[in-house]
Amino acid sequence: KAGVTQTPRYLIKTRxxxxxxxxxxxxxxxxxSWYQQTPGQGLQFLxxxxxxxxxxxxxxxxxxxxxxxSNSRSEMNVSTLELGDSALYLCASSLGQGLAxxxxxxxxxxxxxxxxx
Amino acid sequence: xxxxxxxxxxxxxxxxxxxxxxxxxxxxxxxxxFWYVQHPNKGxxxxxxxxxxxxxxxxxxxxxxxxxxxxxxxxxxxxxxHMSDAxxxxxxxxxxxxxxxxxxxxxxxxxxx
Numbered sequence: 001k002a003g004v005t006q007t008p009r010y011l012i013k014t015r016x017x018x019x020x021x022x023x024x025x026x027x028x029x030x031x032x033s034w035y036q037q038t039p040g041q042g043l044q045f046l047x048x049x050x051x052x053x054x055x056x057x058x059x060x061x062x063x064x065x066x067x068x069x070s071n072s073r074s075e076m077n078v079s080t081l082e083l084g085d086s087a088l089y090l091c092a093s094s095l096g097q098g099l100a101x102x103x104x105x106x107x108x109x110x111x112x113x114x115x116x117x
Numbered sequence: 118x119x120x121x122x123x124x125x126x127x128x129x130x131x132x133x134x135x136x137x138x139x140x141x142x143x144x145x146x147x148x149x150x151f152w153y154v155q156h157p158n159k160g161x162x163x164x165x166x167x168x169x170x171x172x173x174x175x176x177x178x179x180x181x182x183x184x185x186x187x188x189x190x191x192x193x194x195x196x197x198x199h200m201s202d203a204x205x206x207x208x209x210x211x212x213x214x215x216x217x218x219x220x221x222x223x224x225x226x227x228x229x230x
Contacts, residue, residue, distance in 0.1 A: 004160070045218050106163065108161040109160050
């Protein structure tokens with residue numbers, strides 16, 4: 001069974017641009033969550049999608065948005081990029097709704113490393 | 118509000134010796150607690166989780182953790198370290214309603230031969 005895939009793996013953008021990251025969950029998984037990992041702030045939860053609806057949201061500005069398609073694939077968009085958005089963005093999928101895999105274990109992808117210049 | 122504190126940013130052990138990674142949490146309600154491991158250039162992998170069942174939780178690769186409510190701790194242990202255990206470890210807390218999750222800052226484990 002293929003794992004969670006994220007594309008692209010590496011991305012370089014400049015300030016003010018926007019970026020879209022993609023996440024394909026494990027086949028059959030309906031929940032996709034996104035996380036940001038930076039040296040300064042550590043790992044932070046961005047949002048969770050289940051059945052094409054955002055179910056939970058972390059404390060990030062509106063520049064960070066996402067969506068989920070009917071095949072459970074998810075995209076995350078960041079508009080008006082800032083230097084501080086440079087990070088590793090992780091995606092995780094699980095069978096059912098709910099964060100951190102309390103009832104459903106989350107499986108993480110390798111991440112997309114975004115560098116903002 | 119909830120938070121988690123990993124007391125050591127870096128732990129170094131020799132192969133074959135015990136591992137102790139410390140985590141204290143703060144939560145208004147009964148939390149769920151997790152330990153994840155991240156190897157270089159890889160995503161996170163769940164090691165174990167506590168969800169108000171047994172206080173001693175056994176995970177993969179010989180790791181276990183004990184939930185101590187009186188001490189608000191959830192320390193991760195392993196009797197004998199292996200070279201492949203070298204990685205970054207994260208303690209995570211979620212509230213009872215599972216609508217948020219907070220990560221610790223991480224503990225980097227180094228295993229010396």
